[in-house]
Amino acid sequence: MLLSQARTGHRILSAVCRSLSTSSSRNMPIKVGEKIPSVELMEGTPGNKVNMADLLANKKAVVFAVPGAFTPGCSKTHLPGYVEDFDTIKAKGVDLVVCVSVNDPFVMSAWGEAHGTEGKIRMLADTLGEFTKAVDMELDAKAFLGNIRSKRYALVVENGVVSQVQLEPDGTGLTCSLSNSLLSSL
Numbered sequence: 001m002l003l004s005q006a007r008t009g010h011r012i013l014s015a016v017c018r019s020l021s022t023s024s025s026r027n028m029p030i031k032v033g034e035k036i037p038s039v040e041l042m043e044g045t046p047g048n049k050v051n052m053a054d055l056l057a058n059k060k061a062v063v064f065a066v067p068g069a070f071t072p073g074c075s076k077t078h079l080p081g082y083v084e085d086f087d088t089i090k091a092k093g094v095d096l097v098v099c100v101s102v103n104d105p106f107v108m109s110a111w112g113e114a115h116g117t118e119g120k121i122r123m124l125a126d127t128l129g130e131f132t133k134a135v136d137m138e139l140d141a142k143a144f145l146g147n148i149r150s151k152r153y154a155l156v157v158e159n160g161v162v163s164q165v166q167l168e169p170d171g172t173g174l175t176c177s178l179s180n181s182l183l184s185s186l
Contacts, residue, residue, distance in 0.1 A: 030135040030155070034162050036063075037134035041124040042105035050124055052131055057160045061096040062089060064154040064177060065137060068145050069103045069111035073174050078152065079115050081179040086120045089179065092186040094156075098122045102129045102149045126150065139171050154182050 030036075038053035056063070064082060066074040082089070082097060089097060097120065101108060105125040112123035126132050132150040141149040151171035156164035164185060166176040175181065 027136065029137055029151075029153075029167055030162055030165065032162055032165060036157055036160050036162065037131065039126075039131040039134050041100065041126050041131055042108075043122060043124055044109050045105055046127075048105070050122075052124075053160055055098070055122075056096070056157045059095040059157075059159070060093055061098060061157045062094050062154060062182065063098045063100060063157060064179075064182075065100040065132070065150040066152055067101070067139055067141060067149045067172055069101050069107050070114075071145070073152075073172070074101075075111070075115070077174050078178065079111070079117070079121075082121055083115055083117055085179040085183060088183060089186070092183065094186065096122065098124055100124050100126050100131060100150065102126050102132055102147070137167070152177050154178075156182070156186065 036053050036056050038051055040049040040051050042048060043050050064078070066078050068074060079099060082099070086097060099112075099117070099121050103125050104127050108123040108125040112118065112121065117123055129138065129148050129150070132138055132148075137151045137153055139149045139151045141147065152168040152173065154166040154177040155162050166182060168175060168177050
């Protein structure tokens with residue numbers, strides 16, 4: 001009987017471990033050395049899908065994420081800083097700069113137009129938060145933005161692999177993920 005209970009316990013433990021190891025939730029933000037997940041985002045319209053892994057393959061890129069388009073910190077500081085510093089970022093060998101937000105593609109497009117991102121920053125909508133979840137950067141913003149959003153962060157990605165992670169300590173602050181902070185480490 002004891003042996004039977006041990007086998008049953010082992011089967012239960014194995015099933016739990018399998019479910020945890022195949023879970024889509026990372027329980028830990030993406031780290032240096034990890035590959036960018038293959039998740040589709042939208043650019044401009046819902047029909048224009050952009051796969052992040054494909055987009056960032058064979059390039060040096062900066063990916064920064066914001067809690068919400070047209071929100072004060074994102075609109076007054078975060079996005080404008082990357083627009084202003086774009087030429088300096090490119091001069092440091094960066095091929096591509098991408099802004100990600102859990103918004104719809106129309107909002108991201110309008111926000112980009114309002115800040116002059118055309119030809120500089122790719123404005124990608126993570127409408128369902130799938131990329132945000134895949135890199136475990138979800139921010140529970142239901143109380144003030146109505147749904148799950150992205151934490152504020154910046155990544156440097158080289159050939160599809162993360163080489164730097166600059167995650168704001170509280171997920172929303174405006175310090176280490178800003179362009180001027182990232183520039184000093186490029």
